[in-house]
Amino acid sequence: MTDVLNGSCACGQIQFTCRATPKGAAVCHCSQCRKMSGHAWASAHVPRTSFEMTGPVKWLRLSEQAERGICPDCGSFLFWVGVGHPDFISFALGSVDGPTGVALGRNIFVSEKADYYPLNDGLIQER
Ligand SMILES: [Zn+2]
Ligand SMILES: [Zn+2]
Incomplete structure (x- = not known):
């Protein structure tokens, strides 16, 4: 099976291509992810060797x-x-263009979750 996902930032300067099946799809409720994204942050991971990005990525x-x-x-x-x-x-996951083919599995850093939303999605909750 060939999985190719493409994604981009909101302005389109950064593009990425992922050529592996994403694993570990999770929603992170830590305070840094919340502040960076404005809410909880959903992501999945792949081997770095299967991932390409172009554009002026800034690392913090x-x-x-x-x-x-x-x-x-x-x-x-x-x-x-x-x-x-x-x-x-x-x-x-929100930066993927088109369907992701991914299903969330976990909520992580639940101990840092904000108080304004419920967590009743039935997924595993960690910390
Ligand atoms: Zn941008
Ligand atoms: Zn986080």
Whole structure:
């Protein structure tokens, strides 16, 4: 099976192509993802070798754990790479153009969730 997903930032300067089946689809409720995206942030990961990106990605180090890739012009929060885990990249499911073929599996960093929305989707909740 050949899975090719294409995605982009809101202004279109950053484009990406993913040639592997995305894994670990999750919604992150941590405060950094919430502030970066304006809400919880949904992503999935693939091997870095199956992922290509073009455009002026700006990498932010907001925590010890990760670097986040954004578009410096439109501000889209697109990518997440764990420090010490450069072999994988997570990308925002909301930035995919067209169907993702992905189903969310987990809510993560639930302990940092904001109070204005319920979490009753039946998915696994972590921390
Ligand atoms: Zn952009
Ligand atoms: Zn997060």
